[in-house]
Amino acid sequence: MPDNKSKHSIEHIGGGICAPRGFHAAGLHAGFKIRSKKKDLALIYSETMCAAAAAYTTNKVKGATLKVTMDHLADGKAQAVVINSGYANTLAPNGMEIALRTCDLTGAALGLSPTDVVVCSTGVIGQPPMIEPFEKYVPKLARIALGGDASDRRYGSAEAAEAIMTTDTVKKEIAVEFTLGGKPCRIGGIAKGSGMINPNMATMLAFITTDVDIASDILREALKEDINHSFNQISIDGDTSTNDTVVIMANGRAGNKKITKIGKGFAVFAAALNVVTVALAKMLAKDGEGATKLIECRVSNAPTDQIGMRIAKTVIQSDLVKTAIFGSDANWGRILCAVGYADGAFNTDNVDVTLESREGAVTVCKNSFAVEFDEEKAKSVLAEDEIRILVNLHDGMAEAEAYGCDLTYGYIKVNSLYRT
């Protein structure tokens, strides 16, 4: 886990993925979303070559775009990302052809090699993919992204964040500023995803840009470690998508002393990255399909990090916990039950559970037994839209968090009708 002490020097700023120097972005409606005029095609572009790394879904069924992206990132470099939403290029016979052709079109429009372009796709699985919207709109999108200088186009991040949304109800964007050896550095991020989210990685997409100068193998290391504590600790419905991807691009424009190894500079960068990814992870969880509440589970005094992480995630994945929170019902027996079926060797005899929100905190269980508590107070705590479930195991020193949402009538509505 990143060093908390470094966090005080990390400031939130505007501009999203366009906050780091030299990055451009844009989004428009190209026609992938056939029932609306919403934006469905996004582009991210760096003026100079980037060190780049990505993390992908663990689903054995992988989208064609993922296979192309993996190939294009094998050299640890990229300069642009093109993303469509509305249909997922997955399980289609001509999927690879379309994904490669999309990179060709994007490379041509930006004057780049197609192999320096990353391609992503999200939406309904199994519809026949279309090349026409790419042919018609990629050149226009490139012109928009490149129009004016980067500082004029900082709202390009918001456009791109909108263009990658599917069932999301709000766009997800963040940027932070911090210093490395006296040089101001920035990291920005956008993300999408609200169903089929149980990343390892799940259709969650996240794109992170930074102007930090960092070697690509070290960047990959930072991302790999980070997602275990951020995106991989979210779950909305336990489903793992075929298309999940997190991409990070670092163009080095901040002018810091290049980070080439694990050390102090790396720790500062990792802490800032974690602020960005955890913020995006929480935005994703809170905007879960049909969700009305963000649920954070914080496990303390677990025997190991691994066990703590597994317990936290098991609790926020329990349909019974999720529906109880939706109903503002302090049904703590379901929390203990979920703790009990989390994988791993740990003691379940001394578990304390506290429910917390901005309305206050109520301890509902001590040493794994019921305690008397004020039901009215618990109801008012749980009526808030950000709920924390604090689980103290009294069985070690490790801490962990996971992020989820309540399970509601809205989830059923969205998902029983989504395709049609």
Added chain:
Amino acid sequence: MPDNKSKHSIEHIGGGICAPRGFHAAGLHAGFKIRSKKKDLALIYSETMCAAAAAYTTNKVKGATLKVTMDHLADGKAQAVVINSGYANTLAPNGMEIALRTCDLTGAALGLSPTDVVVCSTGVIGQPPMIEPFEKYVPKLARIALGGDASDRRYGSAEAAEAIMTTDTVKKEIAVEFTLGGKPCRIGGIAKGSGMINPNMATMLAFITTDVDIASDILREALKEDINHSFNQISIDGDTSTNDTVVIMANGRAGNKKITKIGKGFAVFAAALNVVTVALAKMLAKDGEGATKLIECRVSNAPTDQIGMRIAKTVIQSDLVKTAIFGSDANWGRILCAVGYADGAFNTDNVDVTLESREGAVTVCKNSFAVEFDEEKAKSVLAEDEIRILVNLHDGMAEAEAYGCDLTYGYIKVNSLYRT
């Protein structure tokens, strides 16, 4: 898996757990369900000592009654079972005391040693347990169960099946007859459970009686093998309860040559047992909280039994598949996606998917690619209340099934308000 050829000689009969000779049962309202007058206390009694075995939840948090039952079944013998519904004796400081006292009361009422009594409890976790209803009603329940001879009291099974229900909407009961060496033999079963069901074992309770003469170690073997293909292949919401228990009691009254080893007699018994347990498993799945449809996933041509079972279970556990089926939406991409994140090494490139019900069958995916299909026909197939998802992997010879239900507005309603 049991030999299918033996199944033709297995006939369904009435009488449930009272169909096997020498078993009595009864159920009444004792006051554990405080908001209704529904039955909440059940008793099962055999006139003679039984070989007995059980399978339990894998949850690390275990109900006090489970601990007592494990202890009482350590010698492979039992003669009675007492069960309450309405609150689960779990996570209460005096839980063990109450569970032991319940066995004392039941033993006294039936003239048995308390250690030959099995005790189970199901309902809300963490409420303070009550001994008074047991003290007041166990003697009365024993008098009812023993009143008249067993054949007069065959409806006692239905009473007991009702008395173990919590959020169940229908009681679950079955009995079969078959022959062993010319002797007619019977197996009967009752079960409850409709939420928190993802057995390994999950609050599912099932009680199986038989008059077959079988050694208790062989009986344990039969049950252990059987539940992997029956109860452990059900999932309603992925939650694993603290109190799940399947108990089987065999009193030997059929007079067959005692089964003391794995062999032909054992195979016949195992096949009949599997008919009972799969029937109960499907009844449980179909009565899942809020469910409107039973979903069976049948996987064929998988590399191994294990992988087939895991894939089948992963498909019926996917919230996205469950909501699509609720909406009668042939969203087969979600099925392929769930197949792809099932654990294990198998090929996902040649998967065929067919949706089937009594309205007919529609193939929606061939070799892992979309095929054109009649959407209207698919809608009418999925509008039925028993849906089969056939997944052919073309990657081996193994077959497997799993049983689940759709995820609906009703599930949210039941579980956001259950405790209060």
